[in-house]
Amino acid sequence: MAEKKSEFPALKNDRLLRAARGESVDKVPVWAMRQAGRYLPEFREVRAQYDFFTMCRTPEVACQVTLQPLDRFPLDAAIIFSDILVVPQALGMEVQMKPGEGPVFPSPLSGPEDLDRLCNPKDVCAKLQYVFDAITLTRHKLDGRAPLIGFCGAPWTIMAYMIEGKGSKTMSNAKCWLYRHPEASHRLLKTITDATIAYLVGQVKAGAQLLQVFESHAEHLGPNLFQEFSLPYLKRICDEVKDQVAALDLQDIPMTVFPKGGHFALRELGRLRYEVVGIDWTVDPILARQLVGPNKTLQGNLDPCALYADPIQIDSSVKDMVEKFGCERYIANLGHGMYPDMDPRHLAAFVEAVHTHSTK
Numbered sequence: 001m002a003e004k005k006s007e008f009p010a011l012k013n014d015r016l017l018r019a020a021r022g023e024s025v026d027k028v029p030v031w032a033m034r035q036a037g038r039y040l041p042e043f044r045e046v047r048a049q050y051d052f053f054t055m056c057r058t059p060e061v062a063c064q065v066t067l068q069p070l071d072r073f074p075l076d077a078a079i080i081f082s083d084i085l086v087v088p089q090a091l092g093m094e095v096q097m098k099p100g101e102g103p104v105f106p107s108p109l110s111g112p113e114d115l116d117r118l119c120n121p122k123d124v125c126a127k128l129q130y131v132f133d134a135i136t137l138t139r140h141k142l143d144g145r146a147p148l149i150g151f152c153g154a155p156w157t158i159m160a161y162m163i164e165g166k167g168s169k170t171m172s173n174a175k176c177w178l179y180r181h182p183e184a185s186h187r188l189l190k191t192i193t194d195a196t197i198a199y200l201v202g203q204v205k206a207g208a209q210l211l212q213v214f215e216s217h218a219e220h221l222g223p224n225l226f227q228e229f230s231l232p233y234l235k236r237i238c239d240e241v242k243d244q245v246a247a248l249d250l251q252d253i254p255m256t257v258f259p260k261g262g263h264f265a266l267r268e269l270g271r272l273r274y275e276v277v278g279i280d281w282t283v284d285p286i287l288a289r290q291l292v293g294p295n296k297t298l299q300g301n302l303d304p305c306a307l308y309a310d311p312i313q314i315d316s317s318v319k320d321m322v323e324k325f326g327c328e329r330y331i332a333n334l335g336h337g338m339y340p341d342m343d344p345r346h347l348a349a350f351v352e353a354v355h356t357h358s359t360k
């Protein structure tokens with residue numbers, strides 16, 4: 001593995017990794033969640049030819065769309081094109097991507113007895129080899145222009161989709177499990193966590209240079225449920241991935257946890273081994289810094305809808321954001337993903353404004 005890693009092209013832009021580790025940077029690094037997506041006409045062109053999961057499973061295609069935003073904008077990171085739901089697929093569940101509707105599980109988990117339907121988490125890596133192949137190919141094709149981010153969904157977020165079968169406003173079916181079947185909920189969360197740890201270590205072996213864990217449905221938990229059903233699994237993921245990467249003699253890589261809607265969790269998350277904490281747009285940067293503490297890098301948090309404003313307004317919103325976060329221990333991003341109807345020129349304005357307002 002060490003040999004394979006040394007074969008990757010040298011990194012020419014390491015701002016993201018430096019900021020994640022708390023080192024000084026010439027400019028604040030910037031990228032955008034969902035930077036590879038439907039807002040780009042060149043993405044829609046590829047997407048029209050393939051089913052969503054076929055794109056994920058075809059390394060050349062996943063690589064091509066991962067690089068599209070980097071060809072347009074001076075971004076400081078690439079994020080591998082995939083989805084958090086490839087893990088429940090590898091655990092044996094069917095997931096379809098319905099146009100206009102998003103992901104749908106035709107047979108979600110209806111009760112604890114359905115846990116028997118899931119495969120052994122030890123076997124997921126063999127089924128996710130296509131992600132590892134996409135990562136290795138993309139590391140080569142990136143040619144060191146920017147680091148490559150790998151990612152996964154956090155266990156509670158994945159559990160919620162496995163039970164709801166699709167996005168939900170209330171997550172009431174999944175939360176029903178937490179209250180009515182706490183023991184089965186922990187069994188399911190453990191299975192997902194075991195699979196996720198193996199999956200993330202596989203991503204590092206394949207060439208991922210930073211890992212982001214998306215707890216996209218933290219907002220549904222509140223402080224008590226978060227403490228019991230999310231935090232211990234987020235902790236295990238970070239601890240065990242870092243320990244296994246070290247045991248394999250691979251270089252330690254920074255990890256980011258993004259608890260969307262989880263402002264109540266920021267203090268606790270600041271005590272885990274994640275180097276970076278993602279902040280959504282509902283939290284004031286000054287408060288986020290107080291809660292997380294001085295020894296972590298913060299990532300975020302412009303309201304994605306601010307990209308609907310004209311470029312002059314985008315520039316002033318970014319200036320305000322960068323002033324509040326400061327230029328050290330900070331990675332600029334949106335507070336959540338981009339939407340399909342956004343104007344690519346407005347993302348260009350966002351990226352340019354970050355670099356302009358943070359240049360030393």
Ligand SMILES: Cc1c2[nH]c(c1CCC(=O)O)Cc1[nH]c(c(CCC(=O)O)c1C)Cc1[nH]c(c(CCC(=O)O)c1C)Cc1[nH]c(c(CCC(=O)O)c1C)C2
Nearest residue numbers: 033034035036037079080081082083084102167214216337
């Ligand atoms: C990081 C990532 C994700 N999905 C995609 C990426 C690709 C990389 C990138 O950001 O550019 C492609 C990615 N994933 C999807 C798309 C659009 C699908 C299409 O083109 O048809 C793309 C480009 C589909 C998808 N996949 C998912 C949804 C949300 C469903 C819901 O709750 O209503 C949707 C709509 C699940 C999902 N997927 C992901 C998350 C975590 C981030 C977040 O909170 O948004 C979540 C919750 C993560």
